[in-house]
Amino acid sequence: MATITDVSNRAKVSRSTVSRIIAGNGYVSDAARAAVDLAIAELGYRPNQMARGLRSNRSGIIGAVVGDIAAPFYAQMVGGMQTRCRKGQKNILVASGYANVADETRAILELIDRSCDGLILYLENPVTEKANTIIAQTQVPVVVIGGSACSAAQGTVRIDNFAGARDGMRYLLAKGHRKIAYFAGNMEFHDTRERLLGIEAAMVEAGLMWNDLYLDRGEYSADFGQAAANRLLASDYPVTAIFAGDDDIAAGALLAIRAHGMQAPRDISILGFDDNFHARHLTPSLTTVRQPIDLAGELAADLLLAIIGDTKPETTDIQIKTELLQRDSVRDLMP
Amino acid sequence: MATITDVSNRAKVSRSTVSRIIAGNGYVSDAARAAVDLAIAELGYRPNQMARGLRSNRSGIIGAVVGDIAAPFYAQMVGGMQTRCRKGQKNILVASGYANVADETRAILELIDRSCDGLILYLENPVTEKANTIIAQTQVPVVVIGGSACSAAQGTVRIDNFAGARDGMRYLLAKGHRKIAYFAGNMEFHDTRERLLGIEAAMVEAGLMWNDLYLDRGEYSADFGQAAANRLLASDYPVTAIFAGDDDIAAGALLAIRAHGMQAPRDISILGFDDNFHARHLTPSLTTVRQPIDLAGELAADLLLAIIGDTKPETTDIQIKTELLQRDSVRDLMP
DNA sequence: GCTCTTTATGGGATCGGTCCCACATCTAGT
DNA sequence: ACTAGATGTGGGACCGATCCCATAAAGAGC
Numbered sequence: 001m002a003t004i005t006d007v008s009n010r011a012k013v014s015r016s017t018v019s020r021i022i023a024g025n026g027y028v029s030d031a032a033r034a035a036v037d038l039a040i041a042e043l044g045y046r047p048n049q050m051a052r053g054l055r056s057n058r059s060g061i062i063g064a065v066v067g068d069i070a071a072p073f074y075a076q077m078v079g080g081m082q083t084r085c086r087k088g089q090k091n092i093l094v095a096s097g098y099a100n101v102a103d104e105t106r107a108i109l110e111l112i113d114r115s116c117d118g119l120i121l122y123l124e125n126p127v128t129e130k131a132n133t134i135i136a137q138t139q140v141p142v143v144v145i146g147g148s149a150c151s152a153a154q155g156t157v158r159i160d161n162f163a164g165a166r167d168g169m170r171y172l173l174a175k176g177h178r179k180i181a182y183f184a185g186n187m188e189f190h191d192t193r194e195r196l197l198g199i200e201a202a203m204v205e206a207g208l209m210w211n212d213l214y215l216d217r218g219e220y221s222a223d224f225g226q227a228a229a230n231r232l233l234a235s236d237y238p239v240t241a242i243f244a245g246d247d248d249i250a251a252g253a254l255l256a257i258r259a260h261g262m263q264a265p266r267d268i269s270i271l272g273f274d275d276n277f278h279a280r281h282l283t284p285s286l287t288t289v290r291q292p293i294d295l296a297g298e299l300a301a302d303l304l305l306a307i308i309g310d311t312k313p314e315t316t317d318i319q320i321k322t323e324l325l326q327r328d329s330v331r332d333l334m335p
Numbered sequence: 336m337a338t339i340t341d342v343s344n345r346a347k348v349s350r351s352t353v354s355r356i357i358a359g360n361g362y363v364s365d366a367a368r369a370a371v372d373l374a375i376a377e378l379g380y381r382p383n384q385m386a387r388g389l390r391s392n393r394s395g396i397i398g399a400v401v402g403d404i405a406a407p408f409y410a411q412m413v414g415g416m417q418t419r420c421r422k423g424q425k426n427i428l429v430a431s432g433y434a435n436v437a438d439e440t441r442a443i444l445e446l447i448d449r450s451c452d453g454l455i456l457y458l459e460n461p462v463t464e465k466a467n468t469i470i471a472q473t474q475v476p477v478v479v480i481g482g483s484a485c486s487a488a489q490g491t492v493r494i495d496n497f498a499g500a501r502d503g504m505r506y507l508l509a510k511g512h513r514k515i516a517y518f519a520g521n522m523e524f525h526d527t528r529e530r531l532l533g534i535e536a537a538m539v540e541a542g543l544m545w546n547d548l549y550l551d552r553g554e555y556s557a558d559f560g561q562a563a564a565n566r567l568l569a570s571d572y573p574v575t576a577i578f579a580g581d582d583d584i585a586a587g588a589l590l591a592i593r594a595h596g597m598q599a600p601r602d603i604s605i606l607g608f609d610d611n612f613h614a615r616h617l618t619p620s621l622t623t624v625r626q627p628i629d630l631a632g633e634l635a636a637d638l639l640l641a642i643i644g645d646t647k648p649e650t651t652d653i654q655i656k657t658e659l660l661q662r663d664s665v666r667d668l669m670p
Numbered sequence: 671g672c673t674c675t676t677t678a679t680g681g682g683a684t685c686g687g688t689c690c691c692a693c694a695t696c697t698a699g700t
Numbered sequence: 701a702c703t704a705g706a707t708g709t710g711g712g713a714c715c716g717a718t719c720c721c722a723t724a725a726a727g728a729g730c
Contacts, residue, residue: 001473003716014680019718027677044469049449050394051716054385055685061428061449070414070629072407072612079405082432091445093396093428097417110426114384114396134379138336222616251616258618277407278613281557281586283593294405338686349710354688362708386686390715 002043011039022047053115062090062304063111063119065104069096072276073293074122077145080297081120088305090117105131112138118304120297123148124189143304145296147190155303155316157296161191164322165198168243168271168289171324173206176333177241177269182213183228183253185220185245192245195273199243214239218249225252233260240333241269247276250286250329265331275325284328291322337378346374357382388450397425397639398446398454400439404431407611408628409457412480415632416455423640425452440466447473453639455632458483459524476642478635482525489642490651492635494626496526499657500533503578503606503624506659508541511668512576512604517548518563518588520555520580527580530608534578549574553584560587568595575668576604582611585621585664600666610660619663626657 004022008015013032020026021036039045053059062085066074074096082092093116095107105128111119112134118141121127126149127135135142135152143155172180182199185192200210214237218224225244232239233256244250250272257264264270264284272279272288279286299318306313339357343350348367355361356371374380388394397420401409409431417427428451430442440463446454447469453476456462461484462470470477470487478490507515517534520527535545549572553559560579567574568591579585585607592599599605599619607614607623614621634653641648 004718005716015717016680016682016719017678020679023718027679029678032678046444046448046469048389048716050385050389051685052718053685054383054389054687054716055718057685059385068414069404069417070411072410075407075410075413076405078410078429079403079432082404082429086432091428091430091449093426094413094417095426097414097421109381113381114426134381248612251613255616277583278586278616281590281613281617283618339688340686350687351689351710351712352708355709358688362706364708367708383686386715387688388715389686389717390688392715 001048002045004045004047006043007036007039007045010043011035057115058117059115060090061093061114061116062301063093063095063108063114063116064121065095065098065107065111065119066122067096067124069094073274076293077122077297080294080299081301082297084298084301084305088301088309090305101125101128109134112140116140118142118308120145120300120304121148121150121153122146123150124186126150127152141304141307143300143307145300147194154307155300155313155318157300157303157318157320159191159291159293159296159320160322161194162198162201164273164289164291165195165243166202167198167322167324168273169199169202170205171287172241172243172269172271172330173202174334175241175269175330178208178212179237179239179241180213181228181232181237181239181242182215183225183242183244183249184215184217185224185249187217195245220246220248222248222252222255225249225254226256227252229253229256230260233257233262239268241271241330243271243273245273247272247274247279247282247286247288250288251278251282254282265329269330271330279325280327282329287327287330288325289322290325292320296320336383337380339380339382341378342371342374342380345378346370392450393452394450395425396428396449396451397636398428398430398443398449398451399456400430400433400442400446400454401457402431402459404429408609411628412457412632415629415634416636417632418629419633419636419640423636423644425640436460436463444469447475451475453477453643455480455635455639456483456485456488457481458485459521461485462487476639478639478642480631480635482529490635490638490648490653492631492638492653492655494526494628494631494655495657496529497533497536499608499624499626500530500578501537502533502657502659503608504534504537505540506622507576507578507604507606507665508537509669510576510604510665513543513547514572514574514576515548516563516567516572516574516577517550518560518577518579518584519550519552520559520584522552530580555581555583557583557587557590560584560589561591562587564588564591565595568592568597574603576606576665578606578608580608582607582609582614582617582621582623585623586613586617589617600664604665606665614660615662617664622662622665623660624657625660627655631655 004015004018008018018036098104108131120143122145132152142153144150144153145157216228272286275288275290279288339350339353343353355363433439443466455478457480467487477488479485479488480492551563607621610623610625614623
């Protein structure tokens with residue numbers, strides 16, 4: 001492969017001049033520029049990004065640490081980041097699927113070792129002390145999505161889980177439901193706990209007690225939804241509506257409901273959370289609290305890019321609103 | 336941040352010795368090793384991957400170019416790659432979502448500029464001449480998933496779309512269906528054309544003519560499935576089964592079928608392709624040709640890692656079989 | 671005509687590692 | 701005791717760019 005020296009020799013200028021032309025800064029005469037452009041074309045020269053990165057300490061890479069890239073939820077988020085990063089001429093290095101906090105920490109450090117220009121983190125656990133220290137030391141700009149704690153983060157993008165869950169609950173309440181079940185996802189996730197708070201808030205507003213809620217906890221998966229619904233249906237608890245922690249849980253619950261010979265929303269209503277790809281294809285099509293995941297990714301990338309580019313962002317703490325999508329899975333009990 | 340020189344000074348050895356210890360090759364005395372390990376720990380030293388990569392021409396990064404990381408299909412594939420790459424101590428740089436071939440080519444070249452140790456490509460279009468030339472020149476190991484042409488590729492992982500579609504069609508035929516519709520996805524994709532061939536093969540076997548097939552073509556999306564089903568149902572074509580190009584198309588078709596007051600599989604059967612996350616949650620749960628996407632990603636990564644590591648892979652052309660998953664969406668018409 | 675700034679260019683140090691080679695010891699074999 | 705090989709270490713070139721500084725010519729202002 002041709003190097004910058006090859007180009008400079010061929011164009012009969014110094015390496016400095018070629019460098020200036022590639023970077024597009026500094027003074028360059030038209031003649032020199034023409035000669036260099038020609039040489040670059042003739043040699044098929046492409047600058048080595050490793051060398052460039054080493055010297056300038058800018059890699060053009062954004063590191064993203066997310067739960068599991070194979071899951072649509074995270075994939076959409078990364079997709080959002082990528083749309084925006086492309087405009088900022090950055091590539092995304094994805095690190096995901098770590099079993100434990102130690103591995104996750106190691107992944108963050110590895111990204112820093114790679115001289116990433118910035119990091120976007122969506123973590124289920126708080127960032128460890130070790131990672132925090134190194135982030136602070138190296139001054140890598142970090143933007144965090146969700147509520148996970150990272151003291152060294154310079155920006156945050158949060159989806160308003162509290163309001164989302166509260167609004168969902170308000171909606172069920174407004175439709176006349178009083179005996180409601182909530183199938184919560186992983187309790188160790190910050191988001192889950194926020195949603196629970198939102199649910200409590202809506203219940204308090206309506207003059208209900210915490211005990212009026214049937215609560216089951218597990219994980220964000222259809223299997224859990226199915227199991228939880230089976231448990232619920234086996235008990236004689238007179239529930240009229242299920243609020244599922246996410247659409248996958250809802251899908252599983254729907255399976256169980258049907259297996260029990262019941263129909264939603266005639267016999268029992270169901271409300272989801274996320275609005276994932278298949279929510280509208282379920283039967284009945286799922287009423288759900290829409291979470292704009294891709295937007296979260298986009299805004300996080302925008303924010304990070306602004307911080308890297310020394311543009312003062314309007315705000316470093318972005319809140320994203322959820323939206324209740326009415327479809328066919330919740331029955332109106334009001335007369 | 337501490338550099339290798341800082342470590343060598345502190346440990347009172349040469350930079351060479353430190354380097355040997357980090358790389359884990361060459362002769363090193365126990366005393367030197369202990370001193371260096373201590374110094375590394377005390378300084379919190381972490382090797383700069385840019386510098387290492389520049390000199391050694393190994394970046395530890397695998398570049399992946401896929402259609403659209405936000406789509407579950409591709410996300411699963413990348414997830415598969417990542418599982419295996421982690422074992423090979425490699426990170427994955429994802430490039431996706433390119434609107435046209437020119438952008439895609441540019442992305443490939445960018446990955447090469449980044450000194451990627453290898454590339455995994457899943458492309459809808461053949462690799463351009465330009466990219467091929469540079470791949471050949473730089474000798475980057477490339478593994479291709481799917482049928483997209485890349486003359487410089489050193490390995491291929493193919494899902495047997497022909498057999499998958501043929502088996503799906505055979506299944507419908509075996510269940511007594513004769514008037515069948517096929518809703519094909521994007522015709523410009525190699526996979527799509529292979530499936531069509533498989534369908535033809537099964538029809539020929541059964542003594543049917545190409546004209547016996549009702550064919551609609553569009554793209555891999557629920558919207559297309561819905562539109563195609565609407566068109567079909569509006570015509571008086573007496574179809575008893577729909578073979579959908581993928582599960583998304585099937586989901587859309589199901590929506591249209593229900594909207595027409597019909598029920599699957601009572602009034603019309605439907606067969607999908609992929610077995611994506613929601614296939615089993617549709618109503619009726621979808622009988623489909625399962626494509627192990629994640630496995631494709633895993634095997635591609637394994638193959639690439641083997642090539643990079645100079646291990647002679649058993650085969651450089653891997654075929655993955657599909658599997659017909661019987662669920663509830665196809666009716667048996669046989670007496 | 672003289673100074674001051676702007677424009678243009680090249681030289682060489684530098685980023686932080688790796689890698690090759692020279693050299694010194696130590697052990698083993700004859 | 702002498703040689704051959706294994707073990708251990710340091711020196712310095714090198715990877716391919718960027719970046720700072722020195723230098724020089726051209727234009728501007730008085």
